[in-house]
Structure formats: C-alpha cells, structure tokens
Amino acid sequence: MKTNRMSFVKALLLLFFVLPGTAFASEESVKVDHAPININDNESLQRGARLFINYCLTCHSANYMRYSRLEDIGLTEAEIKDNLLFAADKPGDTMHVSMESKQAKAWFGAPPPDLTVITRSRGADWVYTYLRSFYRDDSRPTGWNNVVFDKVAMPHVLHELQGEMLPVYRNEKDEEGKDRQVIDHLALAKPGKMTPAEYDGAVADLVNYLYWMGEPSHGLRLHIGLIVVFFLAAFAVVAFYLKKEFWKDVH
Numbered sequence: 001m002k003t004n005r006m007s008f009v010k011a012l013l014l015l016f017f018v019l020p021g022t023a024f025a026s027e028e029s030v031k032v033d034h035a036p037i038n039i040n041d042n043e044s045l046q047r048g049a050r051l052f053i054n055y056c057l058t059c060h061s062a063n064y065m066r067y068s069r070l071e072d073i074g075l076t077e078a079e080i081k082d083n084l085l086f087a088a089d090k091p092g093d094t095m096h097v098s099m100e101s102k103q104a105k106a107w108f109g110a111p112p113p114d115l116t117v118i119t120r121s122r123g124a125d126w127v128y129t130y131l132r133s134f135y136r137d138d139s140r141p142t143g144w145n146n147v148v149f150d151k152v153a154m155p156h157v158l159h160e161l162q163g164e165m166l167p168v169y170r171n172e173k174d175e176e177g178k179d180r181q182v183i184d185h186l187a188l189a190k191p192g193k194m195t196p197a198e199y200d201g202a203v204a205d206l207v208n209y210l211y212w213m214g215e216p217s218h219g220l221r222l223h224i225g226l227i228v229v230f231f232l233a234a235f236a237v238v239a240f241y242l243k244k245e246f247w248k249d250v251h
C-alpha cells in the first residue's frame with residue numbers, strides 16, 4: 001500500500017515538474033533574446049503602432065483590434081485619423097488587410113497569419129528575435145531566410161531600416177560525428193537607415209506594441225485585481241467582528 005502511494009506521488013511529481021520541462025526543452029532548440037517589454041511606456045507603444053501599421057498591415061491583419069483602441073495608449077482620435085488610417089475608413093474599424101488570404105498564399109506560398117495575439121502564441125521573446133534574424137539567402141524565392149524560422153515565406157520587410165545581414169558559419173559535429181555547418185551569428189553586410197542599436201530599439205517598440213495588442217486590458221485587469229484583493233481583505237476584517245458580535249450572547 002505504502003509503495004503504491006509512493007509511486008503515485010512520484011507519478012504526480014513527474015507530471016507537474018518533469019514533463020512540462022521536457023516539452024519546453026524541445027521547443028527551446030533555438031536561442032532567443034529577451035524582449036524589453038514595457039506596456040506602461042506609451043511613447044514606445046505609439047512608435048510601435050506606427051511601425052506596425054506602416055510595415056506589417058499590408059500583409060498581416062489584426063482583426064481583433066480597432067484603431068479607436070489606440071486612444072488607450074495616448075493617441076487622440078484626430079491623430080489616429082490623420083496619421084494612421086491608411087487601410088480603413090473609420091477609427092471604429094478593425095485592422096483588416098486589403099490583400100485576400102488566398103492571394104497572399106499564392107504569392108508567398110504561405111498565408112501571413114493574423115497578428116493580434118502573435119506574442120501570446122509565439123512569445124514576445126521569439127517575435128523580438130525573429131524580426132532581428134533575417135539574412136540574405138539567394139536560394140530562397142524572396143531572397144531572405146531567417147535563423148529562428150528556416151525557409152520562412154516572409155521577406156525581410158524592415159531591411160531598409162536594418163540593412164542586410166549575412167550569416168557567419170561555424171563547424172559543428174552532428175550525432176554521427178560528421179562535420180556540418182551551422183550559423184554562428186549574423187554580421188551586417190550592408191548598413192540600413194538605422195544603426196544596429198537603433199534597429200533593436202525600433203523592434204523592441206514594435207514587439208511592445210504587439211504584446212500590448214494581444215492583451216490591451218492587461219493594465220486595467222491588474223488594477224481591478226488589486227482593488228478586489230483589497231476589498232476582500234477589508235471585508236474579512238468586517239466579517240470577523242460581525243461574527244464576534246453575533247456569537248457574543250451564545251457563548
């Protein structure tokens with residue numbers, strides 16, 4: 001009986017601690033950089049929104065996001081109308097894309113997915129790394145490849161900002177002991193409009209915006225959560241004294 005219970009406990013421990021770790025480990029085959037997210041930084045979010053609307057909405061939609069919601073990050077309705085409404089008529093419209101997904105699939109071989117919750121499915125760190133990992137590869141139809149997304153169908157749409165990166169290889173032994181070449185890092189071959197540090201900053205803004213867009217009520221929820229916890233704590237004190245008062249005569 002005792003051993004039975006022990007093995008049950010072991011199985012439970014395995015389930016909770018070891019298994020999720022292995023699943024995680026298999027996903028972590030590529031190293032990703034940490035994305036410096038700060039959804040309280042409205043200026044960063046606004047710069048990110050501009051980049052997103054200028055460079056991403058031509059192919060990707062954000063169908064669960066309305067332009068008018070950008071007022072939450074400090075933009076006025078007039079600013080949204082004058083500077084950001086290229087692909088829509090009214091601030092109340094969602095961020096849809098004019099290209100049809102069938103058409104896009106025919107052009108790129110893969111449909112560009114909706115990006116509203118991309119940082120929730122891929123993780124902000126992955127997206128931050130992905131947008132900084134494009135490199136020139138003439139064997140690809142678009143002329144571009146990506147370190148964290150091999151044979152990606154998306155071209156490097158930010159290359160005028162980043163410039164062109166080329167891979168630097170190193171030798172590595174595979175499981176059978178044979179030498180093979182793997183990408184060690186990327187090196188800037190042709191500078192773009194931004195320095196590498198400025199480009200990292202721009203991508204950080206963009207990913208910050210994508211992260212906020214995936215959960216625009218994050219800040220509000222946190223706020224409400226704190227109020228609820230505070231209310232419950234205060235109410236517990238009231239309940240305690242109320243109980244004392246009610247039971248006073250019984251004891």
Ligand code: HEC
Nearest residue numbers: 055056058059108110111112113118122127152153154157
């Ligand atoms: C020219 C069209 C085009 C533009 C512009 C574009 N993308 Fe893409 N994107 C694609 C296509 C096509 C794919 C699908 C790639 C694949 O599956 O191989 C993709 C895939 C992605 C993915 C990976 C999605 C996943 O989980 O598989 C991310 C993230 C992404 N794009 C972000 C962006 C961002 C951010 C911008 C703006 C800076 C942008 N894209 C601009 C065409 C585009």
